[in-house]
Amino acid sequence: MAEQVDRRQALIRAAFAAIADQGFEGFRLRPIAAAAGIDHSTLHHYFRTKEDLIAAVLEHVTSQLEGTMQADLEPARRLRRHLGAVATAxxxxxxxxxxxxxxxxxxxxDATMAANIRQDEQGWRAALVALFEExxxxxxxxxxxxxxxxxxxxxLKxxxxxxxxxxVVVKQLCDLYSRGAPE
Amino acid sequence: MAEQVDRRQALIRAAFAAIADQGFEGFRLRPIAAAAGIDHSTLHHYFRTKEDLIAAVLEHVTSQLEGTMQADLEPARRLRRHLGAVATAxxxxxxxxxxxxxxxxxxxxDATMAANIRQDEQGWRAALVALFEExxxxxxxxxxxxxxxxxxxxxLKxxxxxxxxxxVVVKQLCDLYSRGAPE
Amino acid sequence: MAEQVDRRQALIRAAFAAIADQGFEGFRLRPIAAAAGIDHSTLHHYFRTKEDLIAAVLEHVTSQLEGTMQADLEPARRLRRHLGAVATAxxxxxxxxxxxxxxxxxxxxDATMAANIRQDEQGWRAALVALFEExxxxxxxxxxxxxxxxxxxxxLKxxxxxxxxxxVVVKQLCDLYSRGAPE
Amino acid sequence: MAEQVDRRQALIRAAFAAIADQGFEGFRLRPIAAAAGIDHSTLHHYFRTKEDLIAAVLEHVTSQLEGTMQADLEPARRLRRHLGAVATAxxxxxxxxxxxxxxxxxxxxDATMAANIRQDEQGWRAALVALFEExxxxxxxxxxxxxxxxxxxxxLKxxxxxxxxxxVVVKQLCDLYSRGAPE
DNA sequence: TATGAATGAGCCTTCATTCAT
DNA sequence: GATGAATGAAGGCTCATTCAT
Known part of the structure; x- marks a missing residue:
């Protein structure tokens, strides 16, 4: 059971790394399976299709990009912190x-992908809306x-x-929004 | 003679359109050739390799994105116009x-691609530097x-x-830069 | 299991036959695969590249040409027997x-091919050297x-x-070497 | 007119050189035409097909290998001279x-090729027959x-x-035939 | 004679996927 | 779950040849 989870994670991580430095153009399943130490046909036991694996990569990525907004700070500082956090990331x-x-x-x-991404972005967008409204x-x-x-x-995109x-860009954006609102 | 140019242009345009709506992941030469009305092997008469065709697409794209900056206006208005022009585009x-x-x-x-793009961007960057310095x-x-x-x-990217x-974004950016410098 | 070996062997034999009667200039993989009763893409499952298959053919050929020299005979007779065996072959x-x-x-x-062939020949050459020295x-x-x-x-080549x-040629060569050394 | 002959010769020589160091496997017309300084489609004005060019190459080769046998010498010396001449070549x-x-x-x-080669060899063979008979x-x-x-x-082949x-081989063959027939 | 354009057949190789074991 | 074998579609590219100019 732990095996399964590990293998799955290993595949996702390998896929992530491959996309990161080759893009989708060169994205092939065989090397991914090899990187996870399994036969390429075994990969299909974990992810039925290539698309399934890619969807899992999206999930993996967005799960790592949450929580860069602290709710308790006052708006200007919150924006500054958030932008700084993203820039750092x-x-x-x-x-x-x-x-x-x-x-x-x-x-x-890919409509499914679009939906997933839009959904992930909604959390971020909502937090920013709250920030500016406040x-x-x-x-x-x-x-x-x-x-x-x-x-x-x-x-940021x-x-x-x-x-x-x-x-430098983030700092400039902060400065533009800081006029009349010093820290 | 005109034939040549037309065919070449037709191939570039077809390639451009294909990349625009499929990206590089489904980018295949055969459909491009078909779209231009020629055999897929004839495509290689015009572009030795796939990369050569892609390079031509880059050229085609950048050639369409020149001249959105008017040198004679005063800076704030120039920025506003430029941002507006790009937004419109x-x-x-x-x-x-x-x-x-x-x-x-x-x-x-792709190092060559990177170099080409960087070079195209330099013109834009230089114009912006001049604008802000002024x-x-x-x-x-x-x-x-x-x-x-x-x-x-x-x-903008x-x-x-x-x-x-x-x-809406462009307007906001203009506004941020317009404080104390009304049109 | 037996299947594997058979298919592999079938491919090698088909390749051998094709080279034997067409030479390397018309040597194509598709007909080889067809002759072995498999899809041409499956051939790559057994031999990664065309070169790999050719190397296997060399191995197949040389493995069939061993043991035409009997160590126990006296030199003149040994030479005669050896030349006769090769001529028969x-x-x-x-x-x-x-x-x-x-x-x-x-x-x-092809450097690899050259090395392999040279190596196979060394065995033959060494046996001949021993024969003449004796x-x-x-x-x-x-x-x-x-x-x-x-x-x-x-x-012989x-x-x-x-x-x-x-x-006839082999007999003549034997005769030249037999003068003063009748059987 | 001289142009024609020169071009033709240039093509033959280029083809010869290409075959000499690439063999027939890698033998392509385009590089031959390029080496002769003409477009690859122009080559077909000189040689209708690839085979025609190859036939011309055979002619060129055999024309360079004539006359290594001097009729006036006595047999043993004639053989020695001939073998030496070929070895040198x-x-x-x-x-x-x-x-x-x-x-x-x-x-x-290629039946035509076989016939041509056989014919060229007949001259050589006849001279050798005469030599040994004498x-x-x-x-x-x-x-x-x-x-x-x-x-x-x-x-020699x-x-x-x-x-x-x-x-060394030629000398050895001469020696075998020289026993009892010193120079 | 010379050429550029065009063709169509074909080549080696790759890949996602399936299936029997 | 895991594997090796197999597939079929496709992909980029090459080549001899033809044809209009």
């Missing part, structure tokens, strides 16, 4: 975001909530492919 | 940006030049996958 | 030698050992393409 | 013999004529793939 674990990008692109052709309520900012939420999301600029 | 011709994203991702495994000189903004440049680029939010 | 199984010739030619462009020691012949060895080899003359 | 222009070997092998599948008549040797002829031919042993 982009710098420290860029593969996570690379794979997300691959999955995002893939979602355009900020406006308190008088910290006078901005459009939805627009700000999408700006933050777009910026745009950073995926350029981890080296993450820190 | 994203909305009106989202495939252009989708393909760019696919190419961006591909660049991670703005600072004139007292329009007091921001970090490089950080602002990267923020704009990251944001992040928008590629969400054309529907482009307008 | 050339007459009775000319394909074996035809394929060897094809492989010899191929060895000029003959000289006993006073049967007064000839140059190396030159005689190479003469025998060159003659030259016969590959003319099985019809094998017997 | 093998050492100095091994490509000629390599290509001959390729053609010999090819003759097994030697027997004069009492130089008491050997079988046909067998000796074939032995010489087989030996067997040397094609081992130019390095040519000299």
């Amino acid at each position: 982009i710098v420290e674990r860029p593969e996570l975001f690379i794979v997300l990008d691959e999955l995002d692109l893939r979602a355009r052709r 900020g406006i309520e308190r008088g910290t900012w006078s901005v459009d909530v939805d627009a700000s939420v999408e700006l933050v999301i777009a910026t 745009g950073l995926r492919l350029r981890p080296d600029t993450a820190e | 994203i909305v009106e011709r989202p495939e252009l940006f989708i393909v760019l994203d696919e190419l961006d991702l591909r660049a991670r495994r 703005g600072i000189e004139r007292g329009t903004w007091s921001v970090d030049v490089d950080a602002s440049v990267e923020l704009v680029i990251a944001t 992040g928008l590629r996958l969400r054309p529907d939010t482009a307008e | 050339i007459v009775e199984r000319p394909e074996l030698f035809i394929v060897l010739d094809e492989l010899d030619l191929r060895a000029r462009r 003959g000289i020691e006993r006073g049967t012949w007064s000839v140059d050992v190396d030159a005689s060895v190479e003469l025998v080899i060159a003659t 030259g016969l590959r393409l003319r099985p019809d003359t094998a017997e | 093998i050492v100095e222009r091994p490509e000629l013999f390599i290509v001959l070997d390729e053609l010999d092998l090819r003759a097994r599948r 030697g027997i008549e004069r009492g130089t040797w008491s050997v079988d004529v046909d067998a000796s002829v074939e032995l010489v031919i087989a030996t 067997g040397l094609r793939l081992r130019p390095d042993t040519a000299e």
